[in-house]
Amino acid sequence: IAYLYNNIGIVYSNIGEKERGKDFYHKSYTIAKKHNDKKCMSLAILNLGNAQYLEGDYQNALESLFQSLKLSEVLGDKQGIANSMGSISDVYLKLNNYDKVYYYLNKVLLIAKEINANELIKNVYRGLYLLNKETGNPDTALKYQSLYYQLNDSIYSLESKNKITELQNKYLFEKKEQEIKLLETEQELKDTQLRNSRIWLLVLIGGIVVSLFFLGLIYFQMTRKNNANKELVRKNREIVKSEEYIRECLKSEQEKKHVIEKQIKVDKYSASTLTEEQKEDLKLLITKTMDEERLYLDRNFTIDVLSKHLDVSRTYISQVINEVFQMNFNNFINEYRIKEARRVLTDEANKNLTIETIALSIGFGSKSSFNSAFKRYTGITPSFYMKSSK
Known part of the structure; x- marks a missing residue:
């Protein structure tokens, strides 16, 4: 339920109903805390901090984000640590605390490279580009902007390639599945035809047996009748004589x-x-x-x-x-x-x-x-x- 409330909060935040979104983040955090689910607690408080950041409530946002960071560190969740630090750097950028922005972005970059999280690396490059742009370092800003676009293109290309591969695999899978279904249908049809053929064969054999039985019975009766009639003829001839x-x-x-x-x-x-x-x-x-x-x-x-x-x-x-x-x-x-x-x-x-x-x-x-x-x-x-x- 805690994860469900967290997801509902994300939906409300995305459609602009920020207060309702924050309410569900609070509910998610409360339920997760009751069950000592630190992973869900960290996720809910992270989303709450991001919502507060978007509203301009930077102090409460930092409080929530540091709380999320602490929970992720307890869990040893490097992805969660990097996400929390990335959001903290965004808040410090708004507060013009450039040293802390630089500090946290570099920390995120190290973790992102360690866990091979290209999306996080891309966001760090973007953050460093904005930082250097704000601090009047156009050359350095241009460098990180270039790195950002290169990685973004690489990610997009990889995603496209993966998507194409996924679509190809899906097509091949569906094609194979259709072929299997077609073969199963053909086999089922053959089995049905075979069963029907056997049934008709049994019916035919049964009909022949029954027909032969009745023909034999009729022949027997006719033979008896014929013999009886011949005997009557013989007796009648004797009577005539x-x-x-x-x-x-x-x-x-x-x-x-x-x-x-x-x-x-x-x-x-x-x-x-x-x-x-x-x-x-x-x-x-x-x-x-x-x-x-x-x-x-x-x-x-x-x-x-x-x-x-x-x-x-x-x-x-x-x-x-x-x-x-x-x-x-x-x-x-x-x-x-x-x-x-x-x-x-x-x-x-x-x-x-x-x-x-x-x-x-x-x-x-x-x-x-x-x-x-x-x-x-x-x-x-x-x-x-x-x-x-x-």
Whole structure:
């Protein structure tokens, strides 16, 4: 705080507020003395003496400056001693005490040369120039004036050189610093790009692994489904063969026993309720008619058409299909059509036919209704069944 107050005092003195400057010098000195900081005490009282000198208060100025000199001597501070003596010589010059001016300037010159303080030496030369000018020694005054200017130019030149060197060093330092920052930025950019590349590589590898996993899973599922469908085709083909064999056996048996006549009189079913024997007879008649005459291939085939064809009541036919065959008429007819479809689809002679053509040829009204019915009965599509049968 003491040094801070001293600096504040210097600021106030420089802007012309001398009283406030002196107040802060006093505060600085008091605080420094309290902490036994002789260096700060010497500095504060020196600045106070210089302020008093500028105000023309020479006696108080000398008192302050000698006090500063004493403190610097106690500390062995040669720079402080030289500064105090230089200020004392300025006061004595104002008081026209030329002997003391000469005495103190020479003392300052010796110390300044000892500590190589060119600025102090320059000020001594200036003081000696003024002293000799005042005392009427123009030649000696001119000598010290010349020395003053030479040293001043030398100091200025050195300062300029140092300033230039400092600026050059600063420029080189800043340039080097910019190069380092640029290299760091480039390296950081490369590191970021490398990290991003690694991340993208990991993402790509992860994506490939996941894709391969799902592709493998899809392939596995498709293979299973394909094998299952092939098994369904195989079983359907076996069913077709079995049905053909059963149909041949049944046909042979029917011909041997003459159980069913091609035409059955309606009065055989004149009772309001069919007996079990009548149901069985009508079942055989319907089966024989469907197998031999294949009325179901007509897409307009209905239960009424079958009733008229057999000359049997529609009600009896419906009763037998529902109770004996355990299905409704549409499912009954579609079952025959699907059996026919399996035969047609596996026949090499039909390999160039379209699915729609086959659907219409076996009694279905459209390709979509055929596809739905075929898959419901067999578990696979007609196109797959046809392809797998080749």
